[in-house]
Amino acid sequence: MNDSIDTAAEPIVNVKHLAFSFGEGDLCKQILFDINFNVFPGEIVLLTGPSGSGKTTILTLVGGLRHVKTGELKVLGTDFRDASVMDLVRTRRQIGFIFQAHNLLDFLSARDNVAMAMQLHPEVTGTESRERVSELLEMVGLKDRMDYYPAKLSGGQRQRVAIARALVGRPQLVLADEPTAALDSHSGREVVELLQRLATDHGAAILMVTHDNRVLNVADRIIEMEDGRIKQPLNSP
Amino acid sequence: MRSSWQVAWKQLSHSKVKLIVATAGVVVAVLLMLVQLGFLNAAYDSSLAVPKRITADLVVLSPQSPTFATPTQFARRLLYRLPAHPAVADVQSIYLGTGRWKNPWDKSERQILVYGLGAGENMLQIPGFADAVDQLQQPDVGLFDRRSRPTFGPVSDALSKGERVDVEVNRRKITIAACTEIGVTLGVDGNLFVTDTNFLRLFPRIPGSIDLGLIRLKPNVDPAKARDELVRWCGTDLRILTKAEFIAFEKHFLDTGAPINFIFGLGTAVGFFIGFVIVYQILYTEVSTHLPQFATLKAIGFTDNYLLRLVIQESLILAVLGYLPGTLLSWCVYQIAARETQLPMALTMFRLTSVLALTITMCIFSAAMAMRKLRAADPADIF
Numbered sequence: 019m020n021d022s023i024d025t026a027a028e029p030i031v032n033v034k035h036l037a038f039s040f041g042e043g044d045l046c047k048q049i050l051f052d053i054n055f056n057v058f059p060g061e062i063v064l065l066t067g068p069s070g071s072g073k074t075t076i077l078t079l080v081g082g083l084r085h086v087k088t089g090e091l092k093v094l095g096t097d098f099r100d101a102s103v104m105d106l107v108r109t110r111r112q113i114g115f116i117f118q119a120h121n122l123l124d125f126l127s128a129r130d131n132v133a134m135a136m137q138l139h140p141e142v143t144g145t146e147s148r149e150r151v152s153e154l155l156e157m158v159g160l161k162d163r164m165d166y167y168p169a170k171l172s173g174g175q176r177q178r179v180a181i182a183r184a185l186v187g188r189p190q191l192v193l194a195d196e197p198t199a200a201l202d203s204h205s206g207r208e209v210v211e212l213l214q215r216l217a218t219d220h221g222a223a224i225l226m227v228t229h230d231n232r233v234l235n236v237a238d239r240i241i242e243m244e245d246g247r248i249k250q251p252l253n254s255p
Numbered sequence: 256m257r258s259s260w261q262v263a264w265k266q267l268s269h270s271k272v273k274l275i276v277a278t279a280g281v282v283v284a285v286l287l288m289l290v291q292l293g294f295l296n297a298a299y300d301s302s303l304a305v306p307k308r309i310t311a312d313l314v315v316l317s318p319q320s321p322t323f324a325t326p327t328q329f330a331r332r333l334l335y336r337l338p339a340h341p342a343v344a345d346v347q348s349i350y351l352g353t354g355r356w357k358n359p360w361d362k363s364e365r366q367i368l369v370y371g372l373g374a375g376e377n378m379l380q381i382p383g384f385a386d387a388v389d390q391l392q393q394p395d396v397g398l399f400d401r402r403s404r405p406t407f408g409p410v411s412d413a414l415s416k417g418e419r420v421d422v423e424v425n426r427r428k429i430t431i432a433a434c435t436e437i438g439v440t441l442g443v444d445g446n447l448f449v450t451d452t453n454f455l456r457l458f459p460r461i462p463g464s465i466d467l468g469l470i471r472l473k474p475n476v477d478p479a480k481a482r483d484e485l486v487r488w489c490g491t492d493l494r495i496l497t498k499a500e501f502i503a504f505e506k507h508f509l510d511t512g513a514p515i516n517f518i519f520g521l522g523t524a525v526g527f528f529i530g531f532v533i534v535y536q537i538l539y540t541e542v543s544t545h546l547p548q549f550a551t552l553k554a555i556g557f558t559d560n561y562l563l564r565l566v567i568q569e570s571l572i573l574a575v576l577g578y579l580p581g582t583l584l585s586w587c588v589y590q591i592a593a594r595e596t597q598l599p600m601a602l603t604m605f606r607l608t609s610v611l612a613l614t615i616t617m618c619i620f621s622a623a624m625a626m627r628k629l630r631a632a633d634p635a636d637i638f
C-alpha cells in the first residue's frame with residue numbers, strides 16, 4: 019500500500035449523507051442513498067459495483083458536474099452545496115478528469131490537446147507549460163507521437179493522451195471512470211501504474227471506478243456499491 | 256496553444272475543404288454586397304450629376320414633374336413674370352426632350368436626352384458649352400457628351416482626328432461641334448446639348464412651353480426668403496425650390512419613385528444572406544459534430560464564454576479571410592462595369608468600411624446562431 023497517505027490531514031473529498039435523485043415529481047427516481055466516505059491526499063480509492071449502482075453518478079457529483087441537492091459534499095475545500103457555477107468551474111480546474119470516452123479534439127495534435135488544457139492555468143509561463151506537456155507525453159509513452167492527430171493514434175494511445183491532458187495541470191484529485199475499459203490488458207495495466215506513480219509522486223488523490231479485477235491491488239481502499247448504497251467496507255483503513 | 260485564437264484557427268483549418276467553402280461563401284457575400292452597393296451609388300451619383308451642375312439660386316419646375324428628368328411642361332410666361340420681383344436678377348429656360356439619334360457609323364438608332372439651353376446667363380454648367388457657343392448658335396449644331404454609351408458611335412475620336420461629324424437626330428441633320436463630359440445614368444444612355452432655338456427645331460411643341468426654369472437672384476438676397484415670396488406670387492402654378500431643396504427633391508425621387516433602392520438593396524441583402532447561410536452551416540456543423548468534445552472541455556474547467564469566444568473567433572477569421580479576396584474581385588468587377596456601362600463606379604473608403612462592418616456582422620450573426628447548439632453540450636453527460 020501507499021506510504022504517502024496522510025489520514026491526519028483534511029480529506030480532499032468529504033461526503034456525508036449524500037443522496038441524489040434524477041427527475042422530478044412522479045418521475046423522480048432516487049439513485050444514491052446516504053453515501054458517506056472521505057478521500058485523503060495521496061490515496062487511491064476504487065469504486066466498484068454492478069452496472070447501474072450509481073458509481074458514475076457519484077463521480078459526476080464529486081467532479082462538480084451535477085448540483086448537490088441533499089447531503090454534504092466538500093471537494094478541495096469548496097462546499098458544493100452552496101457553490102455558484104463559477105465556484106464549481108474553478109474547482110473543476112484543479113481536478114483531473116479521465117473519461118471512458120477520451121473525447122480528444124480531432125483538429126488538434128496530441129501535443130496541442132494536452133497544451134490546450136494549460137490555458138486553464140494562465141499562471142504557468144509558456145515555457146514551463148511547453149516543458150510540462152512534453153514531459154507528460156513522454157511519461158505516458160508518446161514521445162514519438164506528440165505531433166500525431168488523434169485519428170492516427172490507437173485507442174490506447176488516445177486514452178493516454180487524455181490522461182496526459184488530465185494530469186498536465188497537476189491536479190490534486192483525479193476522477194477516472196473505467197479508464198481501462200477500452201484498453202487491452204497490457205495498456206490497461208500501464209495506465210493504472212501511471213496513475214499510481216502520479217499519486218505517489220505528486221500526492222494526488224485518485225478516485226477511480228473500475229470493474230477490472232487486475233487493478234484492484236493498486237487500491238488503498240475499495241468502496242463497493244450496490245443499488246445506490248455503499249456496502250460495508252471490505253478493508254477499512 | 257496559449258490562446259483561443261490558435262485553437263479557433265486549428266479547428267477551422269483542419270479540414271481544408273471546409274475552410275475553402277466557408278471562405279468562398281464570405282467572398283461571394285463581399286462581392287455581391289460591394290458590387291450591388293456600387294451600382295446603387297453609381298445610380299444615385301449619375302442621376303444627380305446634372306442637378307449638381309445647376310448653379311442657379313432657385314429652380315422652377317411644374318408641380319406635376321416627379322423629377323427634372325421626366326418633366327411636365329409649363330408656360331414660359333410664368334417664368335418670365337418673375338424678373339418683375341425685386342429679388343430676381345435673371346431667369347433661364349431649359350428644354351428637355353428625348354430624341355432619336357442615328358449612329359452614322361452603323362446606322363443604328365438610340366434614344367438620346369437633348370437639353371435646350373435658353374439665352375441669358377447659363378446657369379447649367381456644361382463644360383465646353385461657352386467655348387463653342389458661336390458654333391452652337393448656328394442652326395442644327397450640338398454639343399455631344401463623350402461619356403455617352405459607346406453605341407452612339409466614336410464621335411469624340413472622330414472629332415479629335417479633325418473629322419466632321421454629322422448625325423441625324425429626329426430625322427434632322429445635326430453637326431456635332433465639340434464634346435463635353437457629363438455622364439450617363441441607368442435610364443439615360445447619352446446626352447446632347449443645344450441652344451433653345453435649335454432645340455425647338457428638333458422638337459416642335461406648343462410654343463412657349465418649357466421644362467425647367469433657373470433663377471439667378473440679386474446679390475445678398477436670401478434664397479429661402481425669396482423663394483417664399485415668389486411662391487406667394489405664383490401660387491400653385493409652379494414649384495420653386497432653392498438649389499439645396501432641388502437636390503433633396505431629386506434624391507427623394509430616387510429613394511421613392513425609382514426602384515433602384517429596392518433592386519440593389521435586395522441584391523445586397525441576398526449577398527449578406529448567402530454569406531450568413533454558408534458560414535452558419537459550416538460553424539453549426541463544427542459545433543454539433545464536436546459536442547462531446549466541447550462538453551469535455553466544459554467538464555475540465557473551460558467556461559461557456561470560452562467556447563462562445565471560440566466560435567466567434569472562427570467567424571471573425573472567416574470574415575477576414577473572405578473580405579480581402581472579395582474586395583479584390585469587386586475591384587475588378589468595378590473596373591469592368593465602369594468600362595461597360597460608363598457609370599461612375601468608385602470603390603470608396605466609406606463603402607469598403609461599411610461592407611467590412613456588414614461582413615463582420617454577418618459572420619458574428621452566423622456564429623451566434625450556431626452557438627445556440629452549444630448549450631446542448633452538458634458536461635455531466637460525458638462520464
Ligand SMILES: Nc1ncnc2c1ncn2[C@@H]1O[C@H](COP(=O)(O)OP(=O)(O)O)[C@@H](O)[C@H]1O
Nearest residue numbers: 040041049067068069070071072073074075076
Ligand atoms: N441522466 C440521467 N437521468 C436519469 N437517470 C439516470 C441518468 N444517468 C444515470 N441514471 C440512472 O442512474 C442509475 C445509476 O447510474 P450510474 O451512476 O451511471 O451507474 P453506474 O455508473 O454504477 O453504472 C442508473 O439506474 C441509471 O439508469
Ligand SMILES: [Mg+2]
Nearest residue numbers: 070073074638
Ligand atoms: Mg458508469
